[in-house]
Amino acid sequence: MSTSPFAPRSHADILRLVETQPLAWVVARGDANLQATPLPLRPVVDAEGRIVELLGHFARRNPQVEMLRAQPQALLLFLGAQAYISPSWMQDRTQAPTWNYASAQFLTEITLFDAPDEIEALLADLIGTMERGRPKGWNHTEMGPRYASLSRGIVGFRARVLQVQATFKLGQDEREDVFGDITAALEREGAHELLAWMRMFDAR
Numbered sequence: 001m002s003t004s005p006f007a008p009r010s011h012a013d014i015l016r017l018v019e020t021q022p023l024a025w026v027v028a029r030g031d032a033n034l035q036a037t038p039l040p041l042r043p044v045v046d047a048e049g050r051i052v053e054l055l056g057h058f059a060r061r062n063p064q065v066e067m068l069r070a071q072p073q074a075l076l077l078f079l080g081a082q083a084y085i086s087p088s089w090m091q092d093r094t095q096a097p098t099w100n101y102a103s104a105q106f107l108t109e110i111t112l113f114d115a116p117d118e119i120e121a122l123l124a125d126l127i128g129t130m131e132r133g134r135p136k137g138w139n140h141t142e143m144g145p146r147y148a149s150l151s152r153g154i155v156g157f158r159a160r161v162l163q164v165q166a167t168f169k170l171g172q173d174e175r176e177d178v179f180g181d182i183t184a185a186l187e188r189e190g191a192h193e194l195l196a197w198m199r200m201f202d203a204r
Helices: 011-020 062-068 116-130 146-150 176-189 192-201
Strands: 021-029 034-040 044-047 051-059 073-085 098-113 152-171
Touching: 011 021, 011 044, 011 051, 011 062, 011 098, 011 152, 021 062, 021 152, 034 051, 034 062, 034 116, 034 176, 051 098, 051 116, 062 098, 073 176, 073 192, 176 192
Parallel strands: none
Antiparallel strands: 021 034, 021 073, 044 051, 051 152, 073 098, 098 152
16 A cells, blocks of 8 residues: 555545545547546445446447447546635645545456346446435336337446556645644535545544
8 A cells, every 4th residue: 555645545445435426537548549438337346345347338329439349448537525725714824725635546458248138237236326325216117118228228348457546635744723724614615525535534
């Protein structure tokens, strides 16, 4: 594990980020250009809680599908809670402005699939996860035959993780008084998600 003050404390931090912010940029390289698509992704973890795969799907007509058939490597970019940190919030106005954020990027090797049973399992997992806990949770059977028609228009993929780089820049290097000024301001501004991450990583 990295010695950077902004490194994840464990695999659980990266998993939490991916599960709470599942919409990621999928970036692929073609012969002459890069293309990116924002897609919801689901993690697959090993016995140690390390993300080893990410699952998702493209619209079949998305040009990235053919790009990835030819060059099956992609960079997956997740951005979590984030905000500009203003020196105007601080008693000590000699502080510099900065930006606090949580992010993770995965270099991956992509395997595409479109077998109906695999697509069914992929969508059931994604929909079940996103609808869980909702008062009137939705089920795909409510679409009737249209669901099967739409599901034929997608291509699923498994992104095998080759390398991970995660940064949790959440005020760990701030003096105690500066950290207090920042968290008080974020509380006033209603930035509760970032505030929760900062407090989670605050060793004080």
